[in-house]
Amino acid sequence: EAGVAQSPRYKIIEKRQSVAFWCNPISGHATLYWYQQILGQGPKLLIQFQNNGVVDDSQLPKDRFSAERLKGVDSTLKIQPAKLEDSAVYLCASSEEINTIYFGEGSWLTVV
Amino acid sequence: EDKVVQSPLSLVVHEGDTVTLNCSYEVTNFRSLLWYKQEKKAPTFLFMLTSSGIEKKSGRLSSILDKKELFSILNITATQTGDSAVYLCAHRGNYKLTFGKGTLLTVNP
Numbered sequence: 001e002a003g004v005a006q007s008p009r010y011k012i013i014e015k016r017q018s019v020a021f022w023c024n025p026i027s028g029h030a031t032l033y034w035y036q037q038i039l040g041q042g043p044k045l046l047i048q049f050q051n052n053g054v055v056d057d058s059q060l061p062k063d064r065f066s067a068e069r070l071k072g073v074d075s076t077l078k079i080q081p082a083k084l085e086d087s088a089v090y091l092c093a094s095s096e097e098i099n100t101i102y103f104g105e106g107s108w109l110t111v112v
Numbered sequence: 113e114d115k116v117v118q119s120p121l122s123l124v125v126h127e128g129d130t131v132t133l134n135c136s137y138e139v140t141n142f143r144s145l146l147w148y149k150q151e152k153k154a155p156t157f158l159f160m161l162t163s164s165g166i167e168k169k170s171g172r173l174s175s176i177l178d179k180k181e182l183f184s185i186l187n188i189t190a191t192q193t194g195d196s197a198v199y200l201c202a203h204r205g206n207y208k209l210t211f212g213k214g215t216l217l218t219v220n221p
Contacts, residue, residue, distance in 0.1 A: 004154075033208070040213065041214070042118075042211030042212050042214050043200070044211070045209070045210075048208055055207055091154060103155050103156075106153065106154055
């Protein structure tokens with residue numbers, strides 16, 4: 001079974017630039033999550049989709065972050081403009097039931 | 113807001129030692145507690161503990177849940193260098209996982 005796919009794996013950008021991350025969940029998984037993991041901390045939920053609807057985006061900094069999941073499958077997470085404190089790993093995950101959440105390898109962002 | 117606190121934040125041991133990692137939680141609606149192992153990639157699932165399953169064991173790893181005192185521990189016996197990783201504890205709420213900061217375990221040969 002193919003896992004959660006993310007790209008790019010690594011990205012280095014300058015502050016105030018924009019960046020986009022892509023996620024393809026496991027086939028058939030209705031729920032998709034984006035987590036931000038800053039070095040030394042646990043993952044923090046940014047946004048959760050159920051099919052193509054948003055379930056929870058309470059911790060998404062909406063002035064600079066946006067995410068969409070058109071057609072209820074793939075998802076993109078965009079940051080514009082990026083700040084130094086956005087340097088983190090962005091983890092995409094998907095699940096059929098929350099107890100069996102599967103994570104992607106992550107997209108490592110460095111803002112300089 | 114749900115809160116999950118792990119301790120210690122980091123730990124260095126020698127191969128063969130036994131370690132205990134701690135996780136305490138304050139949540140509004142307890143559903144289950146999960147443990148993950150994270151090496152330099154995505155977290156991988158270890159255990160899930162619920163009201164009906166408060167003790168789990170797999171090889172050298174075991175975990176218990178104390179619902180009265182609101183904490184869980186993860187034990188690793190006879191540690192190996194391959195156990196070096198960040199161990200994450202997470203509470204499952206109605207729709208999401210709330211993670212602690214993790215414990216960085218380093219096992220030296």
